[in-house]
Each structure stands twice: as C-alpha cells, then as structure tokens.
Amino acid sequence: MRTSRGSWSVAGLVAGFAGLAVSYCVAMVLTTRDAPLTSVAEGVTRLTPGPVVERAIGVLGHWDKPVLLLMILLLSAALFAWAGLLARRWWWAPVIVYAVLALVGGIAVQSQRGAGTIDLLPVAVGLATWLVCLSLLTEPLRRHEQATEPGAADPGLPASPGPGTADHTRRTFLIRTGVVVAGAVVLGTVGRVVGTGRRHVEEARRLLRLPGVTEPRAPAGVRVGVEGVTPWVTPADAFYRIDTAFVVPTIDPDDWHLRIHGMVDREVMLSYRELIARRVTQAWVTLNCVSNPVGGDLIGNAWWSGVRLADLLEEAGVQPGADAVLQTSDDGWTCGTPLAALTDDREAMLAVAMNGRPLPIDHGFPVRTIVPGLYGYVSACKWVVEMKVTRFADIEAYWTQRGWAEQGPVKIASRIDVPGDGGDVEASGGRVAGVAWAQRTGISSVEISVDDGPWQRAALGRVPSVDTWVQWAATLDVEPGEHTLAVRARDAHGEAQTGEVRDTVPDGATGWHTIRFEAKETVDG
Ligand SMILES: Nc1nc2c(c(=O)[nH]1)N[C@H]1C(S)=C(S)[C@@H](COP(=O)(O)O)O[C@H]1N2
Ligand SMILES: [Mo]
Numbered sequence: 001m002r003t004s005r006g007s008w009s010v011a012g013l014v015a016g017f018a019g020l021a022v023s024y025c026v027a028m029v030l031t032t033r034d035a036p037l038t039s040v041a042e043g044v045t046r047l048t049p050g051p052v053v054e055r056a057i058g059v060l061g062h063w064d065k066p067v068l069l070l071m072i073l074l075l076s077a078a079l080f081a082w083a084g085l086l087a088r089r090w091w092w093a094p095v096i097v098y099a100v101l102a103l104v105g106g107i108a109v110q111s112q113r114g115a116g117t118i119d120l121l122p123v124a125v126g127l128a129t130w131l132v133c134l135s136l137l138t139e140p141l142r143r144h145e146q147a148t149e150p151g152a153a154d155p156g157l158p159a160s161p162g163p164g165t166a167d168h169t170r171r172t173f174l175i176r177t178g179v180v181v182a183g184a185v186v187l188g189t190v191g192r193v194v195g196t197g198r199r200h201v202e203e204a205r206r207l208l209r210l211p212g213v214t215e216p217r218a219p220a221g222v223r224v225g226v227e228g229v230t231p232w233v234t235p236a237d238a239f240y241r242i243d244t245a246f247v248v249p250t251i252d253p254d255d256w257h258l259r260i261h262g263m264v265d266r267e268v269m270l271s272y273r274e275l276i277a278r279r280v281t282q283a284w285v286t287l288n289c290v291s292n293p294v295g296g297d298l299i300g301n302a303w304w305s306g307v308r309l310a311d312l313l314e315e316a317g318v319q320p321g322a323d324a325v326l327q328t329s330d331d332g333w334t335c336g337t338p339l340a341a342l343t344d345d346r347e348a349m350l351a352v353a354m355n356g357r358p359l360p361i362d363h364g365f366p367v368r369t370i371v372p373g374l375y376g377y378v379s380a381c382k383w384v385v386e387m388k389v390t391r392f393a394d395i396e397a398y399w400t401q402r403g404w405a406e407q408g409p410v411k412i413a414s415r416i417d418v419p420g421d422g423g424d425v426e427a428s429g430g431r432v433a434g435v436a437w438a439q440r441t442g443i444s445s446v447e448i449s450v451d452d453g454p455w456q457r458a459a460l461g462r463v464p465s466v467d468t469w470v471q472w473a474a475t476l477d478v479e480p481g482e483h484t485l486a487v488r489a490r491d492a493h494g495e496a497q498t499g500e501v502r503d504t505v506p507d508g509a510t511g512w513h514t515i516r517f518e519a520k521e522t523v524d525g
Contacts, residue, residue, distance in 0.1 A: 005085060007141055007173065012084015012094065013077060014180050015133035019098075020076070021184035023105075023126030025191035027119075028198070029247050034112075035191070036105035036123050037076075041068050043108040076101070087138050088145075094134055102127040133180050137173065144169035194247060198361070201250040205365055208253065208358045212280030215356040216303035219284075221462035224473035226433035228418040232461070232471060234300035236360050242289050242298065242376065243362075244398065249330040249383040253366040258350070262326070262388035265317030272366055276352060278307045283347035283372070286437055286469045290375035290399075290408055291504045295415055295513040299437070301468050303356060304370045306349035309342045318343070318389055326388040326395045327369060327381035336397040336406065337371060337379045339389065346372045346440065346467070350384070372467035373440030375508060378408035405507035412438040412497040413510075414446055414472070414489040419517045427480045427519035433473040434513075438491035442466030445490045448474050451483050458487075466492065478519045486514040 024035040034042065045053060045068065057064045079097060086093035105123045109115055147165045222232040253272040260268040282305045289298035313325075318339065325337045342348045348371040352359060359365040364382030371379035377399045388395075392406055400406050414436035419425050425432060436443045442463070447455035461471035472487075488497045501511035 005088075008088045008138065009081035009084045010177065011134060011137035011141060011173075012080045012082065012087065014177055014184075015130055015137055016076060016080025016083065018133045018180050018184040019126040019130035021188040021191070022129040023122040025187040025194075026125045027122040028191035028195035030118065030121060036109055036126065037069070037072065039108040039112055040105060041065070041072055043111060044068065044072070046111075084134065084138070087134060088141070095131065098127055098130045136176050137180065140169040140172040140176065144173070197250045198248075201252055201361060201365070204252050204254075205358050205361065210276055210280075210305070210353055210358060213305040213353045213356060214282065219462065219464045222464075222471065224433055224459065224461045224471040226418055226431045226473045228420075229433040229471055229473070230297075230417050230435055232301060232469075233355070234302055236302070236354050236357065236363065239300040239302065239354075239363065240289065240298045241362050242291070243331075243382060244333055245331045248362055250361060251330055251366055251383060256366050256385070258367065258385060258387065260312060260316045260387045260389070262390045263319040263322040264313075264389050265319065266315070268312060268316045270312070275307055275350065275367065278311075280305055281308045281347055281349055282306075283349075284464050284468045285347065285370055285372045286439060286467065287370065287376055287380055288410060288437070290377050290404065290508045292509065293504060294413070294501075294509050294511045295421075295515075296509075299435075299469070302354050304347075304349065304351045305353040305356070306351035306367075306370065309348045309350060309369070309371075310344070312350070313339075313343055313389070316389070322389045322391060324390050324392045324395060326390050326397065327384055328386040328388075329381050330383040330385050333381070334397040335378050335381050336392060336395050336400060337369070337374065337381075338392075338407065341371050341374055341379070348372070348379075373410055375408035375410055377404060378406075403506060408507060410437070410439045411508045411510060412436075412441075412443075412489055412491050412495065414443075414487045414497060415513050416448075416485060416487050416515050419485075419515070421515040422517065423515075424518050424520050424523050425476055426523045427521060428477050430476045430519065430523070431473060432476060432485060433471065434487060435469045435471055436487070436489040437469035438489065439467045441495075442492040443470045443489050444492045444494070446470075446472040447488055447490075449486045449488075450476070450478055452486070455488070476519065480519050480521055482516065482518055484514055484516050486512045488512050 020037060024037065027035040060067050079101065083094035083097040086097065102123050106120055109119045109123060144166060147169065216233055218233050256272045258270045282303065284301065285304050286299060286301040292298035323339050325339055325342055326334060327337060328334050350367050351370045352367055354360065354363055359368060367384055368382040369380055369384050415434045416432065417434040418432055432448065436446045443460065446458040446460060448458055449455050456474065458472040458474040463470045488499065490496045497512065498510050499512045502509060
C-alpha cells in the first residue's frame with residue numbers, strides 16, 4: 001500500500017496553518033501591529049488600483065476585508081497543500097515555496113508605517129514552524145512509502161516488512177498531525193486573546209480625557225542649540241523601555257485599582273476615576289536606568305502628570321518604623337522604594353500621563369510611579385496596582401533578589417552626544433555638546449578635556465528644576481587630527497563626577513564618558 005497523495009497534501013496544509021498560527025501569535029504578543037497575513041492583505045489593498053478597491057467595497061460593503069483575507073487564506077491553503085505534495089518527490093521543493101511566501105510576508109510587514117526589524121520576527125518564526133512541522137509530518141509518510149514499496153527495501157533483508165509497519169507509520173502520522181493541529185489552535189487562540197485585549201485598551205486609552213493634564217512646553221533656554229545633541233524633551237515613542245514583561249499588561253482603566261496597605265492606619269483603595277479626579281501635579285523629570293552604561297542612552301526626560309504620593313500616603317497614615325514601600329505591578333514585578341523619597345517635597349507621583357498624553361501602554365498605562373532622583377528599578381513601577389508600606393528589613397524585590405542594590409539613588413553623570421564616537425569636528429570653532437544629570441541635586445558645572453589636557457568649562461542650558469538633565473556645549477580649538485574628548489560634571493553640592501570606572505551592577509556605572517574624534521580643517525555640511 002502506498003501513501004495517498006491526500007496524506008501529503010494534508011501534511012502540507014497542517015504545517016502551513018501551524019506556521020500562520022504561530023506567526024499570528026508572535027505578532028500579537030510582540031506588538032499592536034497586524035499579523036503578517038493581515039499585512040499582506042493590506043499590501044494587496046494598497047497595490048490594487050483605487051477604482052477596483054472602490055468597486056469591491058461597493059459590491060461587498062463591510063465584507064471587503066474579510067473576503068480579501070479569505071481569498072488570501074484559500075490561496076495560501078492551496079500553496080501549502082501543493083508544498084506538501086512536492087515534498088513527496090523533492091524534499092527541497094517546499095522550502096522554496098515557503099521561502100517565497102515568507103519573502104512576500106516580510107515585504108508586506110516591512111512596508112507598514114514605522115516597521116522595524118523586530119516586526120520580521122513573526123515571519124521568521126512562522127517560516128521555521130513550517131519547515132519543522134512539514135518534516136515532522138512527512139517523515140512517517142516517507143517511512144511508510146519506503147516500507148511498502150517493493151524493491152525499495154534493503155535487499156539484504158526479508159522482502160516484505162513486518163505486518164505492523166504500515167499501521168505504525170500511519171499511526172505516527174495521525175498522532176503528529178493531531179498534536180500540530182492542537183498546538184496551532186492553542187497558539188492561535190492565545191494570539192487572539194492577547195491581540196483583542198490590547199486593541200481594546202488602546203481604544204480606551206485614545207478616548208481618555210484627563211482634566212488638568214497640560215501639553216509639554218519646554219521652558220525657554222533649555223536647548224544649547226548644537227545640531228545632533230539629544231532633544232531636551234524625549235518623545236514618548238523614542239523613550240527607552242525597560243521591563244521584564246514578555247506580554248505587556250493591558251489594563252482597562254475601569255478595571256484598575258490601587259491598594260495602599262501594610263503599616264498604615266487606614267488602607268486606601270483607589271479606582272482610576274477617583275485618582276484622576278484628584279488634584280493633578282506635573283513636573284519635568286528625567287528617568288534613568290541603573291543598567292545604563294557610561295555614555296549609554298537608557299535615559300529620557302518627559303513631562304509627567306499625576307497625583308502626589310505624599311498626599312495619598314498621608315491620608316493612609318504611615319505608622320512609625322516604616323522605611324520602605326514595596327510596589328507591585330499588575331505583572332507581578334516588584335520594587336522597594338525608600339518611604340522618605342515618596343513623602344518629602346519632591347514630585348513623587350502616581351503618573352497617568354507622559355508628555356501630555358495618557359501613558360503609553362508600554363510605559364505603564366494606566367498608572368505608574370515616578371520618583372525623581374531614583375533609578376527606575378527601585379521606584380518607577382509601571383502598571384502599579386499595590387503599595388505596601390513596610391520595612392526594607394522585611395522585604396525583597398525583583399532586582400534586589402538578583403544582586404542589585406537595595407538603594408538606588410541616581411549618580412552624577414554626563415554624556416557626549418556630539419560628536420559621536422569616531423566622528424568629525426571642525427578643528428577650530430567646532431561645537432561639541434551633550435547632557436549631564438544629577439537628579440535631586442542639580443548640575444553646577446560640566447567640563448571637557450581634550451587628550452587628557454586641562455579641564456575646560458562648558459556652557460550649560462537652563463533647567464526648570466534639579467530633577468532634569470541639562471544640555472551642555474563647548475567650542476573646540478585643537479590641531480587637526482585624531483583626539484580624545486572626555487566629559488565630567490559637578491553637582492550643586494560641589495561633588496565631582498568620579499572618574500573611577502565601575503560596572504552598572506550593583507548600583508549604577510561610574511566613569512567619565514570618553515570618545516575619539518577627528519578634528520578637520522573644515523567639515524562639510
Ligand atoms: N512593572 C514593571 N515596572 C518597571 C520595570 C519592570 O520590569 N516591570 N522596570 C523598571 C526599570 S528597571 C526601569 S529603568 C523603568 C523604565 O521605565 P520605561 O520603560 O518607561 O522607560 O521602569 C521600571 N518599572
Ligand atoms: Mo532600569
């Protein structure tokens with residue numbers, strides 16, 4: 001008995017749809033963006049002449065998109081089945097079919113607005129799934145054919161295979177098909193649930209109106225006016241992102257609650273509506289990550305709007321002996337924040353908006369904590385849902401369990417933005433610039449040194465408070481050729497940024513940012 005052509009096309013179909021399901025799931029988990037198949041549909045719509053699209057919409061009405069998706073699915077099904085059939089003769093033939101399909105998917109994904117390399121991941125994972133599943137499913141079919149084909153058997157062995165072999169390979173094929181189908185259904189469903197939740201919350205976020213939240217207006221004089229220096233205000237979509245969430249929590253504001261408990265006189269339970277009905281506080285605060293290496297870019301400056309934590313904690317009535325607040329995120333991440341930082345006069349807040357808009361989901365929507373002067377890992381809890389007033393002696397938090405320091409005050413630091421490492425500058429009159437920060441204390445001066453020479457003062461931009469970074473700029477006058485440039489800052493207490501080189505673990509890197517550059521007679525442009 002030979003295997004039927006049917007089994008081979010079923011293998012192709014099942015492997016094909018498993019790949020689509022996996023790519024869909026990965027796309028939903030990764031981003032809000034459409035799955036590759038949907039991107040292809042959008043690409044087809046974009047490439048179709050306008051009048052044809054209009055006619056189709058005229059005939060199909062709201063059904064134009066489902067019908068197009070269905071047509072693409074049917075075409076894919078035919079190609080998948082064909083790939084399965086081809087596999088019977090030439091193992092490499094389906095690889096070509098899949099490669100072409102993946103290429104089409106990849107191009108469609110990349111042609112979307114704002115697409116990045118990461119958007120190719122669903123396509124790549126889908127392609128890998130096709131190859132693995134197809135070989136899994138066709139392997140028993142191949143064995144079956146070899147076992148049952150006369151003459152194919154090893155001449156040294158008895159001519160006819162044992163009676164169980166054909167049954168055995170068929171059973172293997174059926175079991176594997178079942179497993180692949182079940183896996184695809186599960187992953188497809190997971191993708192759907194994740195994707196729907198995210199879209200729903202995106203919609204809720206878009207419709208929010210936050211009273212008292214104003215547009216970010218950078219104060220006068222913050223910019224030093226050197227081209228290439230990091231913008232003083234970091235747009236939300238350029239703001240660094242650090243979290244441990246594989247799937248970002250998507251919380252409908254109507255479902256959000258914050259519980260303040262532990263060593264307090266009265267537990268506080270707060271809904272989102274109650275939170276945004278309170279008095280809004282707003283501040284420019286520069287947030288940075290303890291894992292930021294010297295010269296790194298895990299730092300950003302934004303206009304945050306929210307509710308002061310000092311007031312909320314006062315209402316709860318903090319009991320004597322407490323020195324910490326254990327914050328918990330909706331995704332289970334925790335951090336321990338010094339109580340004093342949440343109750344003194346700094347603008348420690350439950351932030352609901354970033355740069356005048358509701359927080360982006362990735363940055364903690366609907367509510368996160370912002371505490372000026374502390375690294376994010378001990379303070380800036382995104383998707384915060386619980387605050388327990390407690391003692392450091394009694395708690396451990398996510399990163400402190402993993403070797404990072406319990407306390408995480410931001411260290412004095414400075415960075416060269418212009419020129420970039422290895423860049424060119426005009427030897428005489430060329431401008432160099434960057435940023436420096438010492439949140440809570442403020443920067444009093446920034447100095448640069450060329451080739452380890454004497455330190456020279458840079459000019460500083462203005463700042464609205466001690467809690468933001470400051471831009472600096474200086475003018476060079478050096479011989480043409482290769483040089484190094486180093487920068488160091490001093491805080492408002494007169495403490496100088498240390499040149500001692502230390503790693504980010506356990507409480508933040510130190511050392512002077514130093515780059516190489518080439519001084520030229522003239523730089524074009
Ligand atoms: N829920 C949650 N909040 C978190 C984290 C996290 O992993 N999960 N990471 C923290 C760290 S280490 C930093 S530096 C900041 C980064 O905030 P951002 O992603 O908005 O820039 O968030 C903090 N809040
Ligand atoms: Mo961080």
